[in-house]
Amino acid sequence: MIIKIEMNDKEFELFRDYIYERSGIHYTINKKTILQNRVRRRLRDLELDSYTKYFNIIKNKSMSDPEVIKFFDEVTTNETSFFRHxxxxxxxxxxxxxxxxxxxxxxxxxxxxxxxxxxxxxxxxxxxxxxxxxxxxxxxxxxxxxxxxxxxxxxxxxxxxxxxxxxxxxxxxxxxxxxxxxxxxxxxxxxxxxxxxxxxxxxxxxxxxxxxxxxxxxxxxxxxxxxxxxxxxxxxxxxxxxxxxxxxxxxxxxxxxxxxxxxxxxxxxxxxxxxx
Ligand SMILES: C[S@@+](CC[C@H](N)C(=O)[O-])C[C@H]1O[C@@H](n2cnc3c(N)ncnc32)[C@H](O)[C@@H]1O
Incomplete structure (x- = not known):
């Protein structure tokens, strides 16, 4: 399934608050497209057609839940290198x-x-x-x-x-x-x-x-x-x-x-x- 839908502002706020409360990572509104594209990968894997449906799956689950682990694997930025600085x-x-x-x-x-x-x-x-x-x-x-x-x-x-x-x-x-x-x-x-x-x-x-x-x-x-x-x-x-x-x-x-x-x-x- 190809999900083309855009994340609306309300959905963005749900994910922004969820990520912030659980990890301290603060997504500002100018990062909305980045967040949308990252969450979209989870929707695609689970064959879901809405961001809200996905949010409802993860919202009350613990940080050690397999889907929550996958979610945070997507929404963190991991750039690194040997001998950086x-x-x-x-x-x-x-x-x-x-x-x-x-x-x-x-x-x-x-x-x-x-x-x-x-x-x-x-x-x-x-x-x-x-x-x-x-x-x-x-x-x-x-x-x-x-x-x-x-x-x-x-x-x-x-x-x-x-x-x-x-x-x-x-x-x-x-x-x-x-x-x-x-x-x-x-x-x-x-x-x-x-x-x-x-x-x-x-x-x-x-x-x-x-x-x-x-x-x-x-x-x-x-x-x-x-x-x-x-x-x-x-x-x-x-x-x-x-x-x-x-x-x-x-x-x-x-x-x-x-x-x-x-x-x-x-x-x-x-x-x-x-x-x-
Ligand atoms: C940009 S990388 C930095 C890697 C390495 N320290 C370096 O400087 O090359 C940032 C890492 O912080 C992790 N991270 C973000 N929020 C975190 C949190 N609340 N607890 C633990 N790690 C977190 C991300 O998953 C990511 O791998």
Whole structure:
């Protein structure tokens, strides 16, 4: 069935409020066509002919319901890449890790990629940490979480298009099995074994999350309103060990959000790195 119907404003508002209440993601009216096209895919799969009928199917279901999972798989935006904003990973190697090691005797280092998408961020962190001699013999635990189950399945598999590693520095390529013939790269177990992925909603309570030394939460705050950002920032602060680091995306900031973090520059550059 081909659904050509447009989502009307009333339907848009139903979905907008539903998504916002459950995930914090704020769809503004100028994103109506994007939302319509995304929801339409669910209508097509279920052979439904109206947005309201679909809304009635999901409206009272829990976040772990299979259809609700599929809905949020559609309405989240998952763009990511290996070594995205690479200067932040230089700061991770040259400032963040050395300071953590200097501050405290650490046998296990816990890092959270809190909007992990397909796992490229978590595997980038793993590769960087593997190359730091001072971390030899330490237990590295990276947790990757996301609301979108589909991207997490890709993350767990660790299989990507060969084009995705074109900007990865040569010294890190040893962590990938490269299949030139089929144009596929697979993350090796050496990295995979450091990372665990699970579905987690940042607007939920953080009781199931262990204490962290570093939290990456990059390029998801842009979808949240200030008060949602503030609630999540406070929860991150509580989850961090003393002196722990919190890293935002390069176009995001805590400016204008009342918070307890200290802003840290690296080489006099603004890399959106904060410290508890
Ligand atoms: C643009 S990606 C960012 C990926 C990666 N951090 C990066 O910077 O390359 C944003 C991710 O946030 C996830 N997300 C959106 N709302 C969320 C929520 N409430 N809880 C958990 N993850 C969420 C989306 O599913 C998406 O995969």
């Amino acid at each position: 690479d200067k932040q990973f230089i700061a991770l190697e040259k400032m963040v890790i050395p300071e953590l090691l200097a501050n405290r005797r650490i046998s296990t280092i816990n890092i959270w990629s809190a909007a992990a998408s397909t796992g490229k961020e978590a595997y980038t962190i793993a590769a960087v940490l593997k190359e730091i001699p001072e971390l030899k013999g330490k237990n590295i635990k990276i947790l990757g979480t996301d609301l979108n189950q589909k991207v997490l399945n890709i993350a767990k598999e660790g299989k990507y298009d060969i084009k995705d590693i074109k900007n990865v520095e040569k010294k890190y390529l040893k962590y990938f099995d490269i299949d030139e013939k089929n144009g596929i790269v697979t993350v090796k177990n050496e990295l995979k074994s450091l990372v665990t992925f699970k579905r987690f909603n940042l607007t939920d309570r953080f009781t199931s999350i262990p204490k962290m030394d570093i939290i990456f939460c990059r390029n998801v705050f842009i979808y949240f309103q200030k008060h949602t950002q503030k609630e999540i920032v406070d929860k991150f602060y509580d989850k961090l060990n003393p002196n722990g680091f919190f890293i935002l995306g390069h176009s995001e900031t805590l400016n204008g959000i009342d918070n307890n973090f200290t802003y840290r520059k690296f080489n006099n550059e603004n890399l959106m790195i904060y410290q508890k």
